[in-house]
Amino acid sequence: MTSSRDEQFRAYVASNRGQLVRIATFLASGDRFAAEDLVQTALMRLYVAWPRVRPETVDAYARKALLNALIDSRRRAFARHERAHAELPEVVAIEAPTTDPAETAVFAALAELPPRMRAAVVLRHLSELSVAETADALNCSEGTVKSQTARGLAQLRAALSPDLPAPSDLPTELDLSVDPRHVDDTVRTTHRGST
Numbered sequence: 001m002t003s004s005r006d007e008q009f010r011a012y013v014a015s016n017r018g019q020l021v022r023i024a025t026f027l028a029s030g031d032r033f034a035a036e037d038l039v040q041t042a043l044m045r046l047y048v049a050w051p052r053v054r055p056e057t058v059d060a061y062a063r064k065a066l067l068n069a070l071i072d073s074r075r076r077a078f079a080r081h082e083r084a085h086a087e088l089p090e091v092v093a094i095e096a097p098t099t100d101p102a103e104t105a106v107f108a109a110l111a112e113l114p115p116r117m118r119a120a121v122v123l124r125h126l127s128e129l130s131v132a133e134t135a136d137a138l139n140c141s142e143g144t145v146k147s148q149t150a151r152g153l154a155q156l157r158a159a160l161s162p163d164l165p166a167p168s169d170l171p172t173e174l175d176l177s178v179d180p181r182h183v184d185d186t187v188r189t190t191h192r193g194s195t
Contacts, residue, residue, distance in 0.1 A: 005050060005051060008050070009046075009050050012058060013043060016059070016062065017039065017043070020042065020043075020066060021035055021036065021039050022126070023063070023066060023122060023123075023126060023127055024036075024038040024039050024042075024066055024070075026107075026110060026118075026122045026126055027066070027067070027070050027115075027118060027119060027122055028070070029107050029108070029111035030103070030104070030106075030107025030108075030110070030111070034073070037069075037073070038066055038069045038070055038073065039066065041065075041069035041072075041073075042062060042065035042066040042068075042069050043062075043065075045068070045069070046058075046061060046062050046065050049061065060136065060137065063123070063127070063137050064136075064137050067119055067137055067138065070115060070119065071115065071116075074115050105159075105160060106156075106160070108159075109155070109156050109159035109160050110122075110156070112155065112159060113152050113155060113156070116138060116140075116148065117148045117151060117152040117155075118152065119137075119138060120134060120138060120145050120148040120149045120152060121148075121149055121152040121153060121156070123137055123138070124145070124149050125149075125153075131145050131146060134149075
């Protein structure tokens with residue numbers, strides 16, 4: 001029984017780990033090391049719950065575990081991650097992976113979003129989940145998902161293209177029934193009739 005369970009879990013991890021790392025990278029705003037930690041935590045939680053998870057909900061459970069790992073990591077006090085030492089350790093140079101400037105800009109813009117807003121944007125537009133699936137993963141209402149996604153996209157647009165006007169600055173309706181040459185006459189007539 002255990003070997004069958006382990007084989008099923010290994011097969012799931014082999015086929016889905018890449019997608020989980022991709023989602024986690026965006027959730028962690030491009031920090032690949034944090035993304036790997038999130039995926040490891042999520043897979044550990046998934047393995048423990050594997051006998052209880054229904055096959056049709058495994059992906060949703062994995063996404064939920066990934067989001068919970070992100071939220072848990074953000075709740076921890078920063079002091080818990082920092083250790084004081086009498087002597088400085090040797091500095092190890094870690095070569096950063098080369099990324100294009102557009103990807104770096106997207107990760108920087110995502111880092112500015114609050115974690116739950118970032119999760120809503122990533123799940124809706126990267127994972128292509130429906131509003132209902134995203135609401136279930138984030139444990140919130142569908143209206144919250146819609147508003148968080150809209151606000152998050154507006155902030156991303158503003159951060160990634162500062163030259164474009166904000167959506168609130170654009171006209172929402174255009175009245176084509178009024179001839180622009182007669183606007184002053186219409187306003188005067190309306191004003192005279194109200195006095």
